[in-house]
Amino acid sequence: MTSSEKRSFLARVRAALPDLHPAERRLGEFVCDFPGELASYSAQELAQLANVSKATVSRFVRRVGYENYEAARLHARIERRTGSRLFLGGHGENSEEASLASSIAQNKENLDRTFVTISQVEVDDVASSLLSARKTWVFGFRASHPFASYLQWQLIQVIENIVALPRGGETLGEHLVSVKPEDCVIVFGLRRRIPQLSQIIDHSVQTGAKVLYLTDEGEDFNKSATWHFRCQTQATGPLFSHVSVMAVCHYLCMRTIELAKADGRSRLRSIETLNEKLGEL
Known part of the structure; x- marks a missing residue:
């Protein structure tokens, strides 16, 4: 395993950000803020959330060192189970009342x-x-x-x-x-x-x-x-x-x-x- 492969999912994304094309960088910044979205959604769903194309998602995961989207999502899922609190955040929070209700339910x-x-x-x-x-x-x-x-x-x-x-x-x-x-x-x-x-x-x-x-x-x-x-x-x-x-x-x-x-x-x-x-x- 190379040193880059040993890095966390978020570390890979952050390291790649400066060299990404504009659409890929926008996706990378979105993923840094809400990495749990990649762990939870398909490539098409993530593309819609980040307002980019599915092709951009495919290029992005290769640029940050993954063979394909599923490999990146698997790594993100593992880190969601064991690591950063950022993976718990979601895009598009609901109202305060809904947040309180969902928190109690959870x-x-x-x-x-x-x-x-x-x-x-x-x-x-x-x-x-x-x-x-x-x-x-x-x-x-x-x-x-x-x-x-x-x-x-x-x-x-x-x-x-x-x-x-x-x-x-x-x-x-x-x-x-x-x-x-x-x-x-x-x-x-x-x-x-x-x-x-x-x-x-x-x-x-x-x-x-x-x-x-x-x-x-x-x-x-x-x-x-x-x-x-x-x-x-x-x-x-x-x-x-x-x-x-x-x-x-x-x-x-x-x-x-x-x-x-x-x-x-x-x-x-x-x-x-x-x-x-x-x-x-």
């Missing part, structure tokens, strides 16, 4: 499509394992970091030994070296994923710890993890929707608290008592 669909793949047995299994673990490690990088922090913040209500990583000034090795077979490891792998994620999972699995991998739908199913929950993050605009990710986190926390029973309620009461004394209510 989030409802994301929730339905997410939870149909996650069984009650799996959630209970994760919750029970968290409650019995010696220590729980929660890893989250980039967009995943706030979700790791949220999950740790909620689960600490009933789980005493839980930590969210990474933390400033610390290396991964300083923590991974302490993972034991009786531990639970939760790894968030939302776009964009860092290369070390697979190594974190592999190391945790090798120690004998139970691993929950929580990702978006763009990640292939990880067979080495004990559980892999994939959340739908499709959106009507240029940002991924994380409603289903938060819903999974929320339900997992609620179910863990429920299964903690008397011990969990005792810890919660003690926390609330101390919060009252400290004036933190």
Whole structure:
């Protein structure tokens, strides 16, 4: 594979823009703004959207390094699943009311499509394992970091030994070296994923710890993890929707608290008592 073939779809288009003929450049600029259109539509449909001829579309994809339109569209589809938020934007947005309605509908669909793949047995299994673990490690990088922090913040209500990583000034090795077979490891792998994620999972699995991998739908199913929950993050605009990710986190926390029973309620009461004394209510 040549260096040009390794470049992203958008990088290829941007690199070619200065040398394109006017109609091709107009198409290239349109594609840069709305790359998801190429991923979704036929060559004829894209030509109509960009107000160019179908022949211009054919010349354009060859100029940016693809054998044909289908090869370019396949590359764009792959990047839509795993990469740039630009692929979520669409040409010709509707009214604010329609956008709100479509956003709500998309989030409802994301929730339905997410939870149909996650069984009650799996959630209970994760919750029970968290409650019995010696220590729980929660890893989250980039967009995943706030979700790791949220999950740790909620689960600490009933789980005493839980930590969210990474933390400033610390290396991964300083923590991974302490993972034991009786531990639970939760790894968030939302776009964009860092290369070390697979190594974190592999190391945790090798120690004998139970691993929950929580990702978006763009990640292939990880067979080495004990559980892999994939959340739908499709959106009507240029940002991924994380409603289903938060819903999974929320339900997992609620179910863990429920299964903690008397011990969990005792810890919660003690926390609330101390919060009252400290004036933190």
